[in-house]
Amino acid sequence: MLVAATGAVRLPEEPEGLTGPGWMEKMFTFYNLEGASALACALAPLSSPSSPTGTSPSAASARTSSSHTSRPSTARSRTPIASKTLGDLLEEKGVALVKEFNTGEVDGPGGRLISYDEREVTFDLLVTVPVHGGAECVTRSPGLGDELNSVPTNMATLQSEVKPTIFVLGDAANIPTSKAGSVTHFEGELCAENVERFLAGEAFDESYDGHANYFVETGFKKALLIDFDYETEPLPGRLPNAMGPMPLLEESRLNHLGKPMFQWFYWNALLEGREIPGISAEMSMSGRYRPE
Numbered sequence: 001m002l003v004a005a006t007g008a009v010r011l012p013e014e015p016e017g018l019t020g021p022g023w024m025e026k027m028f029t030f031y032n033l034e035g036a037s038a039l040a041c042a043l044a045p046l047s048s049p050s051s052p053t054g055t056s057p058s059a060a061s062a063r064t065s066s067s068h069t070s071r072p073s074t075a076r077s078r079t080p081i082a083s084k085t086l087g088d089l090l091e092e093k094g095v096a097l098v099k100e101f102n103t104g105e106v107d108g109p110g111g112r113l114i115s116y117d118e119r120e121v122t123f124d125l126l127v128t129v130p131v132h133g134g135a136e137c138v139t140r141s142p143g144l145g146d147e148l149n150s151v152p153t154n155m156a157t158l159q160s161e162v163k164p165t166i167f168v169l170g171d172a173a174n175i176p177t178s179k180a181g182s183v184t185h186f187e188g189e190l191c192a193e194n195v196e197r198f199l200a201g202e203a204f205d206e207s208y209d210g211h212a213n214y215f216v217e218t219g220f221k222k223a224l225l226i227d228f229d230y231e232t233e234p235l236p237g238r239l240p241n242a243m244g245p246m247p248l249l250e251e252s253r254l255n256h257l258g259k260p261m262f263q264w265f266y267w268n269a270l271l272e273g274r275e276i277p278g279i280s281a282e283m284s285m286s287g288r289y290r291p292e
């Protein structure tokens with residue numbers, strides 16, 4: 001019996017050119033300490049009063065160009081409410097999105113992102129979330145990982161699709177939910193249950209719903225909090241229930257403060273496995289609503 005919980009590694013060498021000329025000078029990731037420190041130095045001049053973030057051509061260009069995720073069309077989107085809210089928020093902040101842009105190549109000296117379908121976006125400063133892949137040990141285990149070394153996993157039971165005696169937890173799995181601490185935590189409950197059931201020869205609990213929640217910093221000491229699962233998009237409302245206190249899908253100072261506060265809560269309350277009302281592996285609709 002094996003539980004693979006080996007996490008993910010960052011693969012900045014994908015796409016081609018990202019770690020070439022200009023890496024850590026005008027092209028950055030904040031996903032490690034070295035990158036975050038270098039980026040902070042590069043951004044420092046942009047936040048001076050004479051050059052406010054948001055009006056500086058460099059800053060605007062950087063934020064536009066690094067946006068290689070897309071806001072899905074609300075007409076066809078599976079997340080129309082969240083897409084509209086987040087899209088409106090970006091518009092308010094003067095951030096433009098380039099949709100459906102899959103970066104195939106980065107031209108550092110020329111300051112260009114080139115997509116697989118040969119479109120181009122120029123940048124002065126690039127901030128990127130690198131491609132994630134599975135851990136080195138998965139690479140060394142033939143047949144365990146997919147093309148990015150994530151372990152193929154049943155999205156409802158967390159049993160691997162590679163071998164019945166392997167279960168998978170967190171970033172190591174290839175299931176279609178976020179790579180986030182909350183996901184790993186929620187999965188842990190069901191994974192432990194299913195390992196026990198497997199050993200006892202009982203039927204699996206198939207109820208893992210992809211539940212995820214996390215804070216999204218939106219700047220100026222505010223943050224959003226989003227809560228969703230495989231089927232339910234992030235909705236407005238309150239967490240953990242209608243009484244609050246945390247606003248969902250809405251910028252607030254409380255959410256910004258909530259992130260550091262949550263660290264204490266996690267280590268001192270959640271990690272010990274205590275039952276906390278309103279925080280459960282399964283997503284609850286209590287306190288959420290769908291706007292007209």
Ligand SMILES: Cc1cc2nc3c(=O)[nH]c(=O)nc-3n(C[C@H](O)[C@H](O)[C@H](O)COP(=O)(O)OP(=O)(O)OC[C@H]3O[C@@H](n4cnc5c(N)ncnc54)[C@H](O)[C@@H]3O)c2cc1C
Pocket residue numbers: 005006007008030031032135136137169170171172179180181182183184213214215
């Ligand atoms: C910069 C950054 C910021 C993030 N911010 C947030 C956030 O704000 N909110 C959020 O929810 N999530 C955030 N995440 C994501 C979150 O950290 C991960 O989703 C979460 O840690 C995944 O948990 P995991 O247990 O699957 O993997 P990990 O926490 O990565 O743990 C895997 C462990 O396995 C170990 N390991 C790997 N191979 C072996 C081996 N062969 N032998 C022994 N040990 C091995 C690794 O060293 C590691 O300790 C962030 C991630 C990064 C990188």
